[in-house]
Amino acid sequence: MSNYKAVVIGGSAGSFPLVVKILSSLPKNYPFPVFLALHRLKHIRNGFVEALSLKSNIPVIEPHDKEVIKPGIAYLAPSNYHMYVELGNTIALSTEDMVKYSRPSIDLTFDTASYIYKDKMVGVIVSGANTDGAEGIKRSKERGAFTIAQNPDEATIKTMPDAAIKAAEMDKILSIDEICKFLVSIAN
Amino acid sequence: MELEIDIIDIRKLVNTIKMVYGFDFGEYALSSFKRRLARIIEVYKFDNMADLIEKVRVDKPFYELFLKEVTVNTTEMFRDPSMWKKLKETVFPVVKDYSTIRIWHSACSTGEEVYSMAIALKEAGLYEKARIFASDINEDVIAKALEGKYPARNMELNGFNYEKFEGKLKLNHYFKSTGDYVFMDQDLLRNVTFRKFDLVQGDQTMRFDIILCRNVLIYFNLPLQDQIVGKFAKCTSQGGFLALGSKETIAWCKSVDNYNTFSLEEKIYQRK
Structure with missing residues (x-):
C-alpha cells in the first residue's frame, strides 16, 4: 500500500456524475478517508x-462537528458549513463567511486537510464553474500533497480544473477514468 | 488565501491572553481560530503574528476589539427552516400551557434568531407568555440586534427560510423597508432582554424551558463543548429543550445522559 492517508476531492457544477463514478470505482474497505468538498x-x-x-x-x-475520521468513509461537506480537517484526527465544521461565494468552500477543506496530511494527501479538482479550489490545491501542493486536476478538455465545465492548473503545477492531469484508476491503485 | 500561521505562534498568543486577561482560547477549535487570526492580521494590517501578540498584550482596547473579531457572527432568520418547523410543531405544544415560557438565545449574534423566535411565538399565540433572554459575548452585535436594522439584500434568504418554515404571513409583515435596509418591528422585542454574557466563563443563574445554542459549539474543542453543555443541563428545567446546529451533537458530551434525543434530525434534546 502507498504512503497516502487521505483523498480530498473538490468539485462544483458538473461534478456530480464524476464523483458518483469515483465512489463507485473505489473498493469496499478503501484504506483512506475521502473528503468531498x-x-x-x-x-x-x-x-x-x-x-x-x-x-x-x-x-x-x-x-457531525468533531467526528472522528475513519478510513473507508467518504465525508461530504454538509450544506451551509465549511468542513475542516482538525488536529486529533477529527473533522470540524464552521459557519464562517462564504469564501468565493461558497460555503462549503473547497479552498478551506484543501487548506486544512493539507495542513494535517501534508505529503500523505492526494488532492483532486474536477469540473466546476468557478475558481474555488485553486488556492487550496496550490497550498496543498506547497505542503507536498499529490495533486491531480481533471483534464479540462473533458470536464463538463472547465473553469475549476483550469484555475487549479494555473495556480499550481499539478502532478497529474487526468481523465475521470484515469483518476478512478489512480485512486484505486494507491490502495493496493 | 490568508497568511500561513504557525501553531507555535498561536500557542504564544493563547498564553499571552491567558496571562494578561485570564481568557482561555486554548480550547477553541484550531482550524477556525487560525482562520480568524489570519483575518485579523489581514484586516488590521499586521506584518506577522509577533506584532499581533504584542499589540494584544499591551493594548486592552485592541484586545476587546480582538475578542469581537475572533467570534463568528454569521446568522440568518429561520436558519434551517425544518428546525423551526419542528420547534413550532413539536416543542411549542409541550410548553404551551406553561404559565411562562423562558427562552435563552445563548449566542444571539445580530439578533436574527431572536426575531425568528419572536415571530414563531407570535404566530403560535405564545408570545405574551414568553420571556426571552438573549445574550452574546460581543456587545456590538447585541446593539445591532436591538436596532433590528438589516441589509435588504439579506431578506430574500430570510424570506425564503420563513416560507419553508411555513409561517402564517409574509415575512415583510414584520419589517419596514427603507431603501437598502429593513427595520424589524420593535414590538417583537417587547418580551426580550439582551445582555452581554460569556458562555465560557459566565454563570447562568436563571432557568430556561428552551435554550438555543446553534453553531457555537463548533468553534470549541470537545472538552469545552462538554463543559458548556454541562452548564446548559444545570439551567434547563425538567423537560426543557436544548437546540443545537444541524451538525452539532451532544453525543460525545458527558451530560448526554441528562438528555433524551427529542429530534435527531434537528438536534433538539430534552432534559430528563
Missing part, C-alpha cells in the same frame, strides 16, 4: 448524500 444547492439539506450513496461502495456521510 462539493458545491451544493444552498439550504437544501437533504438528498445529496443519499444520491451520492446510491452507487458508492463506501459509506458516504455528512459528518
Whole structure:
C-alpha cells in the first residue's frame, strides 16, 4: 500500500456524475478517508448524500462537528458549513463567511486537510464553474500533497480544473477514468 | 488565501491572553481560530503574528476589539427552516400551557434568531407568555440586534427560510423597508432582554424551558463543548429543550445522559 492517508476531492457544477463514478470505482474497505468538498444547492439539506450513496461502495456521510475520521468513509461537506480537517484526527465544521461565494468552500477543506496530511494527501479538482479550489490545491501542493486536476478538455465545465492548473503545477492531469484508476491503485 | 500561521505562534498568543486577561482560547477549535487570526492580521494590517501578540498584550482596547473579531457572527432568520418547523410543531405544544415560557438565545449574534423566535411565538399565540433572554459575548452585535436594522439584500434568504418554515404571513409583515435596509418591528422585542454574557466563563443563574445554542459549539474543542453543555443541563428545567446546529451533537458530551434525543434530525434534546 502507498504512503497516502487521505483523498480530498473538490468539485462544483458538473461534478456530480464524476464523483458518483469515483465512489463507485473505489473498493469496499478503501484504506483512506475521502473528503468531498462539493458545491451544493444552498439550504437544501437533504438528498445529496443519499444520491451520492446510491452507487458508492463506501459509506458516504455528512459528518457531525468533531467526528472522528475513519478510513473507508467518504465525508461530504454538509450544506451551509465549511468542513475542516482538525488536529486529533477529527473533522470540524464552521459557519464562517462564504469564501468565493461558497460555503462549503473547497479552498478551506484543501487548506486544512493539507495542513494535517501534508505529503500523505492526494488532492483532486474536477469540473466546476468557478475558481474555488485553486488556492487550496496550490497550498496543498506547497505542503507536498499529490495533486491531480481533471483534464479540462473533458470536464463538463472547465473553469475549476483550469484555475487549479494555473495556480499550481499539478502532478497529474487526468481523465475521470484515469483518476478512478489512480485512486484505486494507491490502495493496493 | 490568508497568511500561513504557525501553531507555535498561536500557542504564544493563547498564553499571552491567558496571562494578561485570564481568557482561555486554548480550547477553541484550531482550524477556525487560525482562520480568524489570519483575518485579523489581514484586516488590521499586521506584518506577522509577533506584532499581533504584542499589540494584544499591551493594548486592552485592541484586545476587546480582538475578542469581537475572533467570534463568528454569521446568522440568518429561520436558519434551517425544518428546525423551526419542528420547534413550532413539536416543542411549542409541550410548553404551551406553561404559565411562562423562558427562552435563552445563548449566542444571539445580530439578533436574527431572536426575531425568528419572536415571530414563531407570535404566530403560535405564545408570545405574551414568553420571556426571552438573549445574550452574546460581543456587545456590538447585541446593539445591532436591538436596532433590528438589516441589509435588504439579506431578506430574500430570510424570506425564503420563513416560507419553508411555513409561517402564517409574509415575512415583510414584520419589517419596514427603507431603501437598502429593513427595520424589524420593535414590538417583537417587547418580551426580550439582551445582555452581554460569556458562555465560557459566565454563570447562568436563571432557568430556561428552551435554550438555543446553534453553531457555537463548533468553534470549541470537545472538552469545552462538554463543559458548556454541562452548564446548559444545570439551567434547563425538567423537560426543557436544548437546540443545537444541524451538525452539532451532544453525543460525545458527558451530560448526554441528562438528555433524551427529542429530534435527531434537528438536534433538539430534552432534559430528563
